[in-house]
Amino acid sequence: MHRSGPSVRVHNICPKAAKLHVRVAESEADVLAAQRLRYQVFTEEFGANLHGAQDGIDQDRFDPHCDHLLVEDLISGQILATTRLLSQDQMPKAGSFYSEGEFDLSNIHRLPGKKLEIGRTCVHADFRNGATLALLWSGIAKYVIDHDFEHLIGCGSISLTDGTQEAWSITDQLKRRFLLEESKQVTPKLALPRSDSETTEPVAIPPLIKAYMRLGAKIGGDPCWDPDFRCADLFILLPISALEARYAKHFLKDQEKSDTTAA
Template sequence: MQNIITTNDAKSRPVQLVLSQASTPEELREVQRLRYKVFIETMGLTSLANADGLDSDEFDAHCDHLIVRDADTLKVVGTYRVLSASKAAKLGRLYSENEFDLSRLNHLRGRMVEAGRACIHPKYRGGSVIMLLWSGLAEYMRRERCDYLVGCASISLADGGHNAVAVYQALAEKHLAPAEYRVTPHLPFPIHKVEAAHKPQVPPLIKGYLRSGAWICGEPAWDPDFESADMFMMMPLANLDERYARHYGVTPV
């Protein structure tokens, strides 16, 4: 897998971005260093700080890792972690099951790819990196013959959770999954006990999912480690189609 896109997203210069899949231990460490910078250092999560400067867990070894590099600097500027249906079966669970009861989706397990740890360097957040990653996700799902993309999407609780409640209430009106696809959080975020913000600020990643036809599959879980409210989302591959590649000029090589 390797796709290329030229963009003006990076500050002060045009840049060529290259999508590939991590294939060496060093590439995995590059991914983990970027995640640490974005998830722990930038968010100020001192409780998760460590000496090696890596964001890692037991799932990394079982997952595939999409990476986007700046072709000039060769630095990893974006990543997505993906767990195929076959690897999830061997592992015995999805990462999302740390937070949600997914028993209603048991009949779909052989057709689901789980994506998570979406991470983009702050200087490259104009849109092209995530679209390139999504084109890689679509290609990965076709290769794995899976029909559904699932995973958790986070909303910061830095404001006390008021925005998280507002976002959930707004999205539940139009984007709630049918009852047969609903999941239940193990540790629910208390949406009925926190006042909603006046105007919801939907995180860009969630906006992208929704534009692609994704559902939110129930009330959010509370992740105290990352200080976030997490929503379980599901998106059919049919909605993650090639319009992104055509619109953003992604060219397979």
């Protein structure tokens, strides 16, 4: 079980001076650094109301039962991206999957095979680029293979800064191509209201959700409204068998030498 350790603060860093590496948190200080980054991104930058957050730290009851994946700058020692990983075996100790607070996962629990939930993913503002996201995914891919998981689950978030129109436009786009079959669909516990007016402008799919879809993921149905994070969440299921060979090869290639220099 992880507990709070020494304070680790995230500083503004020049991307050109960074050398990035992905790894699993090894200490309480590592976890605390991830929690501070989460607070910086979710609360300070996006204004989320995080229950249990205090003193610049985002923490909840799930954290002690998760592994925390980190993208670290080897030059400064700072944590620049993180996601937490809750396995099916650890889930009973946490009481549930995090996404069960938003969706009825009865159909998902009936699926055979080991499940891994990804959550609380965030990236430092100066490093929100394809290289950082790809490196984070390389760590997820290696973790999945090493632990023989068969399904990745999680929530993909869509900002509601401009109202619900864009969220519904993105949802409708995804449902046309990436909707799970009915036997695997989920029901939101707090449905996102439909707007009286529909946007006719093309709406870009958020990069993290787009990355999921490129890897073979599908969405579980309509979005859940998350007032605390001021976003709409889509439930996402990625069968590991759906990973296309070119992506798996890319993510796992020379994993032992996965250091990369940010451009």
